[in-house]
Amino acid sequence: MKYFVLIIAVCCLVAGCAAPQPIPVKQTPAAMEEEQMLWRRALEEQDTINGSGVLYQDAEIEDYLNQVAEKLQINSISPDISFQIKVVKDPNLNAFAFPNGVIYVHTGILARMDNEAQLAALLAHEMVHCTHRHSLRTLRSIKDRTQAETATVRELAQLLGVTGSIASISGYTRELETEADRVGLDLTVKANYDPREVVKLFELLKQEIEIERIEQPFFFGTHPNVRQRIENVNNWLAEKYRGKITGIKNTDEFQSRISRLVLDNARLDLRQGRFFIAQRTVEKFLTVKPDDARAYFLLGEIIRQRGRQDDAAAAMKYYEKSISLNPSFPEPHKAMGLIHYKDGEKRLAKKYFESCLLLSPDAADKAYIQGYLKLCVTNGEG
């Protein structure tokens, strides 16, 4: 029964139906006990995430994200928190922070960004969840409002997990999210980033949510809703930063640093069957790296797998472009072979399958290709 009451309370909290009481940042013995529990739980959850194969392993990108976080932290109220930014292989638009300063950012949200100022806006928001102790405040709010004095801190911490985790995977209340937006905007400005990019990031993602009818992502979710957040930021910019709206974007450096991740994320979007977003992402990548054979191959794959009328012919153009840019890249040879094979053009199919196996004798799908080749020959077109 105690758990049931607490679960209801947690659900109310996440729905944003009441404001948690702010607590002083100053440490108290009780706060320390609760916070230590939260941090221990955070470490357990991080161990699970880190060992689950979902991390995007790229030390250069991680370094870059941590450098941006360092620029923001200089002006934060808790310069003692050791922030650590990690990337999760997930095409969904999300980022989440643990109270101990470990922040996970999905490849999906990074791939949609245009510049470093937008990255700074995202990181600043998540960092405020840590510096302003939003997990602890949420925990205390649950305790206060359920009058569940008998519940141990561990039980409460477990209940936080009911809503997502100790991290803000499922978002905090409206008030805490608004605070993270407001203070995050201040950090972004103080680090000399162009604050107008905060609004652009919101708008970019709002547009994508609508196009793909994506399940509401938590970072830009309903606490408060995206439109309200855009309005808030515009109001803050007008009130507080009128006449001072300038700053850097670092577009070229950002795009150069994360280009590989953008392409990798497009593969994840393709895996989930989000053809439009995957295509748009690869096209964006090609504006930065116009001679990338892998990108043209991926574009061909997106079109071919989408499977609309005439898509096979359109895909072949991208495969041919990919082969022309890098003749030793085996994948487009196989894709060309598949299209010809399905069209009954066994002679052409055979040519491409053979070149694929020549370039990649140990291809993971060698057994399939050998099967196609056998049928190309037995059909009398060998």
Place this chain on the structure above:
Amino acid sequence: MAQQRSLKNLPNNDFSVEIPKGWSKPKYTNKYLITKDGAFLQYVLIQQRPIDLPYSHTKKKLNKKMLPQEAAGVIIDEIASDRRIYNFNVIENAPAVIDGHEGFKILFSYKDKKGSTFKTLYYGFISGDSFFNLRYNAAMRHYFEKDIADFEQILSSFKVVKDKAALEIALDR
């Protein structure tokens, strides 16, 4: 000695299969799921799925014109996109013939949220408007190897009963 029990008489499906001794269908599921020691340790799941039925984790769909390799790709994408699946690793993806139908087999391993490791052998093929699949899932340690022979026996007994052409090929073998 195979137990003379068939799932043939279960409604709305066009296949039959022989279940080896010791395997049974738990009461809690209405799926064609059978297990020996409990579904957490090992199970065999047999499905006949409308080909255009959407998947839960990928928006990709199967279609009649797909090659087995393409169908296998959709299944891999569906499993890999499932957030409950961790450390997903395809060990083998190869063509296979099931009851005379050109299909595929995928061998993969994964971990669940609690860190337990499982191994799955997944066979599938498209026939008419249906996608048929048979999968054997078991705890990687001990159980997978222990009961794989039973699954192979189930697989070899599998017949699409409404597909007469395929049945004739199977009987000729």
